[in-house]
Amino acid sequence: xxxxxxxxxxxxxxxxxxxxxxxxxxxxxxxxxxxxxxxxxxxxxxxxxxxxxxxxxxxxxxxxxxxxxxxxxxxxxxxxxxxxxxxxxxxxxxxxxxxxxxxxxxxxxxxxxxxxxxxxxxxxxxxxxxxxxxxxxxxxxxxxxxxxxxxxxxxxxxxxxxxxxxxxxxxxxxxxxxxxxxxxxxxxxxxxxxxxxxxxxxxxxxxxxxxxxxxxxxxxxxxxxxxxxxxxxxxxxxxxxxxxxxxxxxxxxxxxxxxxxxxxxxxxxxxxxxxxxxxxxxxxxxxxxxxxxxxxxxxxxxxxxxxxxxxxxxxxxxxxxxxxxxxxxxxxxxxxxxxxxxxxxxxxxxxxxxxxxxxxxxxxxxxxxxxxxxxxxxxxxxxxxxxxxxxxxxxxxxxxxxxxxxxxxxxxxxxxxxxxxxxxxxxxxxxxxxxxxxx
Numbered sequence: 001x002x003x004x005x006x007x008x009x010x011x012x013x014x015x016x017x018x019x020x021x022x023x024x025x026x027x028x029x030x031x032x033x034x035x036x037x038x039x040x041x042x043x044x045x046x047x048x049x050x051x052x053x054x055x056x057x058x059x060x061x062x063x064x065x066x067x068x069x070x071x072x073x074x075x076x077x078x079x080x081x082x083x084x085x086x087x088x089x090x091x092x093x094x095x096x097x098x099x100x101x102x103x104x105x106x107x108x109x110x111x112x113x114x115x116x117x118x119x120x121x122x123x124x125x126x127x128x129x130x131x132x133x134x135x136x137x138x139x140x141x142x143x144x145x146x147x148x149x150x151x152x153x154x155x156x157x158x159x160x161x162x163x164x165x166x167x168x169x170x171x172x173x174x175x176x177x178x179x180x181x182x183x184x185x186x187x188x189x190x191x192x193x194x195x196x197x198x199x200x201x202x203x204x205x206x207x208x209x210x211x212x213x214x215x216x217x218x219x220x221x222x223x224x225x226x227x228x229x230x231x232x233x234x235x236x237x238x239x240x241x242x243x244x245x246x247x248x249x250x251x252x253x254x255x256x257x258x259x260x261x262x263x264x265x266x267x268x269x270x271x272x273x274x275x276x277x278x279x280x281x282x283x284x285x286x287x288x289x290x291x292x293x294x295x296x297x298x299x300x301x302x303x304x305x306x307x308x309x310x311x312x313x314x315x316x317x318x319x320x321x322x323x324x325x326x327x328x329x330x331x332x333x334x335x336x337x338x339x340x341x342x343x344x345x346x347x348x349x350x351x352x353x354x355x356x357x358x359x360x361x362x363x364x365x366x367x368x369x370x371x372x373x374x375x376x377x378x379x380x381x382x383x384x385x386x387x388x389x390x391x392x393x394x395x396x397x398x399x400x401x402x403x404x405x406x407x408x409x410x411x412x413x414x415x416x417x418x419x420x421x422x423x424x425x426x427x428x429x430x431x432x433x434x435x436x437x438x439x
């Protein structure tokens with residue numbers, strides 16, 4: 001069937017004036033964007049590989065699922081303004097990334113993501129280890145359920161994950177032409193015999209993306225469609241890639257047409273969000289996932305441009321205040337053996353750890369017994385892309401190194417007082433200090 005290549009042509013075929021879209025575009029204007037493409041295979045936080053899916057939790061955090069060129073996937077967690085909170089699911093060791101499907105707390109071959117009412121993150125994985133993995137908001141692997149296959153409790157190619165108000169997990173499984181229903185604990189509940197690329201709901205109505213139209217399932221058994229072809233038109237959609245709902249609006253992402261259309265619950269077209277196609281602010285190229293937050297703000301995985309774009313009313317407030325989220329407080333540590341060996345090549349080597357990607361500065365001084373003036377250590381920037389401890393280096397100037405080495409040869413006792421400063425999500429300084437004995 002011939003596909004319309006412009007929005008105005010689609011509207012004309014459906015008998016809708018293009019001017020009907022202007023008001024909607026103004027009401028849902030661009031209010032933020034972030035991200036860029038990965039330069040290479042390295043999973044740089046804040047950039048994106050192949051964007052797979054995104055969702056927003058009840059506190060307004062944005063979770064983005066992307067896949068690296070080597071096959072493993074990861075989840076990146078952002079604030080509504082695009083500040084990176086943490087990433088998880090990708091092994092820190094580059095050698096392990098090629099064997100992600102053998103590591104239980106790694107994500108391999110991801111296909112979909114959803115955030116449940118419990119704020120846990122559900123990720124569909126395919127390939128050798130087909131499963132739904134479940135992660136805490138802090139990125140800790142909790143459990144998994146489902147396996148590859150076509151029987152009850154099994155999944156094929158999962159394209160979307162959504163949830164009912166009671167916590168039931170809806171898994172859109174195009175590989176088995178059904179929406180699988182799982183209980184909050186992962187137990188099999190049943191299925192809906194329909195294949196979908198996206199799921200959303202308003203009240204009791206379930207909205208399902210069918211590729212070239214949208215189906216509306218109304219309990220107990222009413223089934224209607226909108227946006228598809230008729231005898232006199234080719235329909236509004238090229239390829240429906242996702243659905244998001246809020247209030248009285250159903251948003252449908254069309255990856256083939258590079259646009260997002262808004263409908264009322266009955267399926268009447270209300271307008272469009274963003275412009276298409278293109279790479280300028282507000283323009284979209286292959287948007288393959290969308291989600292809304294508690295304020296009705298729309299987040300778009302603009303996959304062709306490797307970025308997230310945020311549309312809403314100007315001045316729209318965030319759903320939560322990062323400064324009041326005690327769970328997401330930055331945890332940093334200065335550690336390592338209390339007694340360190342001073343080396344001319346490496347100087348002082350404290351161990352620094354952050355529970356998320358972080359940047360900061362190391363500074364300090366060496367106090368030599370019998371010497372009045374301390375030896376200052378040159379401030380050293382640190383950057384951690386993965387959680388966990390790592391050795392850092394901080395040294396005095398060349399002249400200071402000579403003084404320290406000479407004092408050690410004379411067996412003079414000395415200590416190094418190290419100071420680590422990192423800024424958290426709110427910009428507040430987090431400071432850690434630790435004293436080491438040098439030998």
